[in-house]
Amino acid sequence: MLTYIVRRILYSIPVLFFSTFFSFLFVSYAGNPVALLRQNPRVPPSTIHHLIHQQHLDMPVVERYFLWLHDVFTQKLGNSLVTLQPIWPQITRTMGHTAQFIIISEVLAIILGVAVGIFSAIRQYSVFDYLFTSISFLGFAMPTFWLALLLQIAFTDIFLNYNVRIFYTSGLNSLPGGPAWSWDRLQHLALPIATLLIISFALYSRYMRASMLDVINSDYVRTARAKGVSEWRVVMRHVFRNALIPLTTVAALNFGALLGGAIVTETVFSLDGIGFWFIQALNSLDLYEVMAYLLVTAIFIVVFNLIADILYGFLDPRIRYD
Amino acid sequence: MAPNDDSLFPATQAVEGEVIAPEGSVVGAVDDTQAAGLEFKTRSQWSYARMRFFRHRLAMVGLIGLVIIFGAGILAGVVSPYSYAAIDLNHILQGPTHAHWFGTDALGRDQFTRVVWGIRTSMEVGVFVAFLSTFVGLVIGAVAGYYGGWLDNLLMRATDLVLTLPLLAVLLTATALLGQGSQWRVSLILVFFFWTGIARVVRGIFLSLREKEYVEAAKASGAGDARLMFRHILPNTLGPIVVNATLAVGTAILVEAALSFLNFGIKPPTPSLGVLVNDAQQSPQTPTGGTTWWLTIFPGLTIVAIVLCVNFVGDGLRDALDPTQRRMRA
Numbered sequence: 240m241l242t243y244i245v246r247r248i249l250y251s252i253p254v255l256f257f258s259t260f261f262s263f264l265f266v267s268y269a270g271n272p273v274a275l276l277r278q279n280p281r282v283p284p285s286t287i288h289h290l291i292h293q294q295h296l297d298m299p300v301v302e303r304y305f306l307w308l309h310d311v312f313t314q315k316l317g318n319s320l321v322t323l324q325p326i327w328p329q330i331t332r333t334m335g336h337t338a339q340f341i342i343i344s345e346v347l348a349i350i351l352g353v354a355v356g357i358f359s360a361i362r363q364y365s366v367f368d369y370l371f372t373s374i375s376f377l378g379f380a381m382p383t384f385w386l387a388l389l390l391q392i393a394f395t396d397i398f399l400n401y402n403v404r405i406f407y408t409s410g411l412n413s414l415p416g417g418p419a420w421s422w423d424r425l426q427h428l429a430l431p432i433a434t435l436l437i438i439s440f441a442l443y444s445r446y447m448r449a450s451m452l453d454v455i456n457s458d459y460v461r462t463a464r465a466k467g468v469s470e471w472r473v474v475m476r477h478v479f480r481n482a483l484i485p486l487t488t489v490a491a492l493n494f495g496a497l498l499g500g501a502i503v504t505e506t507v508f509s510l511d512g513i514g515f516w517f518i519q520a521l522n523s524l525d526l527y528e529v530m531a532y533l534l535v536t537a538i539f540i541v542v543f544n545l546i547a548d549i550l551y552g553f554l555d556p557r558i559r560y561d
Numbered sequence: 562m563a564p565n566d567d568s569l570f571p572a573t574q575a576v577e578g579e580v581i582a583p584e585g586s587v588v589g590a591v592d593d594t595q596a597a598g599l600e601f602k603t604r605s606q607w608s609y610a611r612m613r614f615f616r617h618r619l620a621m622v623g624l625i626g627l628v629i630i631f632g633a634g635i636l637a638g639v640v641s642p643y644s645y646a647a648i649d650l651n652h653i654l655q656g657p658t659h660a661h662w663f664g665t666d667a668l669g670r671d672q673f674t675r676v677v678w679g680i681r682t683s684m685e686v687g688v689f690v691a692f693l694s695t696f697v698g699l700v701i702g703a704v705a706g707y708y709g710g711w712l713d714n715l716l717m718r719a720t721d722l723v724l725t726l727p728l729l730a731v732l733l734t735a736t737a738l739l740g741q742g743s744q745w746r747v748s749l750i751l752v753f754f755f756w757t758g759i760a761r762v763v764r765g766i767f768l769s770l771r772e773k774e775y776v777e778a779a780k781a782s783g784a785g786d787a788r789l790m791f792r793h794i795l796p797n798t799l800g801p802i803v804v805n806a807t808l809a810v811g812t813a814i815l816v817e818a819a820l821s822f823l824n825f826g827i828k829p830p831t832p833s834l835g836v837l838v839n840d841a842q843q844s845p846q847t848p849t850g851g852t853t854w855w856l857t858i859f860p861g862l863t864i865v866a867i868v869l870c871v872n873f874v875g876d877g878l879r880d881a882l883d884p885t886q887r888r889m890r891a
Contacts, residue, residue: 376872385865396851496727502733522737
């Protein structure tokens with residue numbers, strides 16, 4: 240097991256190296272932030288000249304990649320290309336906000352998805368099953384941004400027509416601090432959480448249902464029933480626990496899609512999260528900020544994939560890595 | 562049926578429909594049945610598949626829905642009385658009325674007309690991306706799976722690289738730098754990231770089938786590589802490929818809409834469904850202070866309807882094309 244983990248980590252190092260290398264090459268060849276600055280009449284030519292020199296924009300791209308890599312390790316991802324601000328504090332701040340609503344929505348989605356999945360499976364083809372099957376089909380077909388806009392419009396309408404503020408529809412906070420601050424934050428995060436919750440719930444409830452049905456029809460469950468084990472015990476002890484195993488992998492591998500969902504959701508609700516930050520970096524063609532985002536998210540995805548594999552081996556003793 | 566019954570008698574699933582048997586099957590029971598005077602129909606695999614597909618209720622709903630929606634998109638100029646660029650400053654930001662079913666936008670343009678033209682763009686993107694990425698994925702997956710070696714290695718490592726990055730972020734970066742708001746450029750970028758999925762599926766099937774006895778037999782009787790690949794192995798991959806290609810239409814439409822919504826995909830004046838939702842954000846409120854909900858709701862609903870129908874058809878095809886499944890579905 241340990242050798243397996245070490246080997247996986249060692250393999251992910253070249254993968255990360257090459258994926259960042261190709262991204263760097265692509266972004267530097269295809270995007271020119273200097274041209275964007277030149278269009279801005281308020282930026283004097285001397286500043287641009289200084290920027291080109293200071294950021295080594297006149298050097299070959301491959302060399303610049305290694306300079307960037309050097310900055311990544313020695314200066315915590317270095318400074319941004321256009322604004323020259325250090326990137327690390329921006330990443331930690333925005334990532335913190337993103338983590339707040341991603342974690343809450345994922346935990347809720349998994350709990351609800353598992354509960355609904357179990358019930359749909361043991362009452363297969365019931366009204367309940369059909370209802371939630373339809374909901375998850377809708378969830379698969381719905382663009383995340385549209386769902387977010389739908390919620391935003393609904394709650395803006397409530398505010399405009401009845402002058403009641405249930406949930407806020409943009410930003411992170413409207414109070415600077417004080418005793419009601421946490422409640423205020425939650426009122427702001429509720430709609431982003433609901434958006435990602437619905438999208439993830441569709442996925443998890445579907446997987447849980449399929450996985451439950453797989454296990455329910457297996458031989459050892461029939462054996463358990465034949466022994467006279469009570470139905471509750473069969474479902475909870477024999478079926479549920481084994482059906483959870485594939486779901487852990489799905490949840491861990493869903494992380495990349497979740498980050499994509501965060502980009503869209505944060506843009507709709509103007510949240511100061513990492514996805515919105517990335518969109519702004521992309522708009523100003525800030526190479527180093529874009530690269531910082533890609534590197535950080537790539538590391539997260541690699542780690543989550545590894546966790547998925549390790550969990551799978553841990554939960555299912557039939558799987559042995561060596 | 563309660564779960565107990567299901568698992569206690571798993572073998573008693575009823576075979577509905579008429580008596581069926583595969584073409585040219587030599588089963589002892591055949592003679593018995595014929596001796597017993599029962600009618601027998603011989604059918605090919607494809608006619609079974611077609612039958613299963615046309616009896617799949619949801620797939621039929623999806624197919625009819627797609628014909629209606631895409632039909633409206635193809636006949637965009639005929640379906641609506643307005644021109645998609647006709648400005649009418651006397652009727653700006655009006656909610657749905659009898660004259661304008663989906664309301665009007667900030668320039669008084671008819672939203673229904675714009676949605677219909679948007680369907681056309683989204684449909685073109687979806688179908689183009691699905692076709693081209695399937696074709697590329699098929700060829701590369703087949704060669705990688707059949708020959709193995711360095712090409713196979715390269716394919717697997719390349720997909721590893723793509724899988725480490727969040728797809729939407731990569732697509733955003735690519736369209737931001739190379740897309741330039743053009744429909745065909747954005748479609749080509751999508752193809753570039755979509756073909757790997759199909760290639761992996763095809764590669765897997767080729768890997769397992771090239772060791773099969775029937776391929777061995779064909780090789781022994783002198784079939785060349787091309788004949789083995791395209792005549793003997795490829796037909797077995799058609800099921801998963803058709804299903805994947807169908808679902809890819811829906812995924813491509815969803816991704817294109819997200820990119821266009823974020824302002825990095827297709828850009829105005831081309832009216833795609835994502836562009837329309839993005840446009841709606843420029844005028845969030847009417848002059849009287851209400852939300853302009855119709856500008857967001859209708860293009861989005863259309864996307865949901867298209868993708869839902871595509872997924873239904875894909876599910877129907879999956880059930881129909883699975884040759885191990887002989888059971889008819891109501």
